[in-house]
Amino acid sequence: MIERFALEDRHVAQRERVREFCERAVEPVVDAHETSGEFPEELVRRLGDEAFIGVPYPTDVGGAGQDFRSFAITVEELARSWKLLAGAVNIACGLVGYPLSEFGDDRQREEWLANVCTGEWIPAFALTEPGSGSDAGSLETTARREGDEWVIDGHKWWTTHGAIADLLLIVARTDPDESGHAGISLIGVPNPHERDGIEVIRDIPCMEGDVAIESELRFDGLRVPAANLVGEEGRGFRYIMEGLDIGRLGTAAQGVGIAEGAFAASREFAGEREQFGQPIAEFQGVGFSLADMASRTEAARLLTLSAADQRDRGERITQAAAMAKTFATDAAMEIATDAVQVHGARGYSTDYPVERYMREAKGTQIYDGTNEINRLVIANRMYE
Ligand SMILES: Cc1cc2nc3c(=O)[nH]c(=O)nc-3n(C[C@H](O)[C@H](O)[C@H](O)COP(=O)(O)OP(=O)(O)OC[C@H]3O[C@@H](n4cnc5c(N)ncnc54)[C@H](O)[C@@H]3O)c2cc1C
Known part of the structure; x- marks a missing residue:
């Protein structure tokens, strides 16, 4: 509330x-x-x-x-x-x-x-693997101690900016006897591409286009000093869950921004484009679409800023951030899709920004936990 x-x-x-x-x-x-x-x-x-x-x-x-x-x-x-x-x-x-x-x-x-x-x-954050997405605890990347070094082996993908990163934060299992959320640690790798043992397999072609860098990486005996462990060994899963609260807050804010951009472009376009002798905004069907865009954008913004406000008061925002992320990014997807519709064929072209908003919105429903996983987070906290 x-x-x-x-x-x-x-x-x-x-x-x-x-x-x-x-x-x-x-x-x-x-x-x-x-x-x-x-x-x-x-x-x-x-x-x-x-x-x-x-x-x-x-x-x-x-x-x-x-x-x-x-x-x-x-x-x-x-x-x-x-x-x-x-x-x-x-x-x-x-x-x-x-x-x-x-x-x-x-x-x-x-x-x-x-x-x-x-x-x-x-920086780049390397958690997701081909076999481990929503089920992050099933990751297979390992880091083993050899003297005063960590030796990292594994395969990550969808590491945003991984191919150009100056700092990689790698999530790896440091205790081979543990499974699930236990025995996972965070290890920082500054200047990763100046080291042996790391290969950029490819940048994954994706809906955001070539401008986005979504990297697939392989670690094969990547060595870093033992002091590059972040926090305590084996507590990495807790750390990333706390980081994800902030990540989800930020992804909610991305949804709000995309929604606002798509709405503002549609409002302007509908006020200028004339068919049947009048601006299309004067047709009730288009006006209702704009009204829903404006209302949903504002609701997403309030939910997002409310979660941020709770965090500013020192509260844990796991549920609030998941609610904001799910609502705002679903709203962004719906609003961007409607924005393309309001623009007609122009909205389908790259001459107008709304087709980009639609592609961008889709990603926000998937990263930082898919919206299904975020709904699980919300539901699981209802009876706490
Ligand atoms: C643009 C983009 C940028 C990304 N950046 C990064 C990054 O920087 N670092 C990083 O580590 N990862 C990154 N990712 C990866 C992202 O975090 C994962 O894609 C996401 O966690 C989902 O994993 P998956 O793709 O393997 O899907 P899967 O886990 O295979 O899920 C497939 C489908 O099944 C559903 N599903 C799975 N489990 C359940 C369940 N229990 N209940 C209901 N539905 C379920 C999912 O919601 C989804 O719809 C990025 C992804 C994208 C698209």
Whole structure:
């Protein structure tokens, strides 16, 4: 239940700051990158200069010293212009940044996390494997201790930005006698592509197009110092579940941004496009579609900011983040699909942004736990 919910002036200012940046630096270049398939590496690193990556973390680790409402607002505004950038922030701040911030040692916080927050390092989070998706506890990647090193063997895929990552956070089983959620640890690998024992098998061709980097990686005797273990050995599953709370909050915000972008484009288009002698927005059928888009976008935003607000009050948001993620990304998919319909044939072309929103929305229903898995998370907490 939403008990209390408030935004302050600084949240409004953050939204304006990110929006201004997107209009100036992002929107003019999106189409060129989408067409050429060139990953916008410089722009991703620039998000660090703008302090948009480590929004909720303290300034001494490169963060912006703000809170999770500001994080959600930042991700939403980026996704409204280009989901790829919002996703990059979400991985850096949530899936990678959160475990480093909460469980990392001084070096991992002051060096690794700081490099991630400032955009110096593009990080990647390697959990999913060909045989282990929703059932993450069935992963087969192993890390064994040899002297003062970890030796990592395994096969990961759908590691976003894996092929270009400056830091890989690998989820591996460190205790071969354990199974399921036990005996799993997190190991950080800085500069992975300068090491032996790692192969980029391919970048997986996907709905987001060539501009997205979704890597398939193989580790064959990849060696890193023992000190690269994040937190305690064997507690990695707990760490990633806590990181996923933040990841899901950020993915909810991506859904809100995509929904807002699709709605805004449709509102503008329907006000200008004339058929049968009048703007199509004046046909009740189109007006109702716009009304539903606006209402669902606002509901998704409220649910997302409410979850962020709970986190800012120090509460665990496992259920709230799962609710926001599921609702907002389902809403984004529906709204983006309706937006293509409102645009008619133009919506089906790459001349208009709505076809991109539709492709982007589909991914948000799948990553950070599919929406089926998130519904399980919500249901399982109902009787606690
Ligand atoms: C764009 C994109 C980026 C990604 N980035 C990363 C990344 O950076 N790092 C990373 O580690 N992974 C990443 N992933 C992988 C993602 O986390 C997994 O795809 C996701 O967890 C689902 O796993 P799967 O694809 O193997 O599907 P499966 O687990 O095989 O599921 C297939 C279908 O079965 C359903 N299903 C499975 N179990 C249940 C159940 N118990 N109840 C009901 N339904 C169920 C699922 O919901 C789904 O619809 C990314 C994926 C995408 C699409």
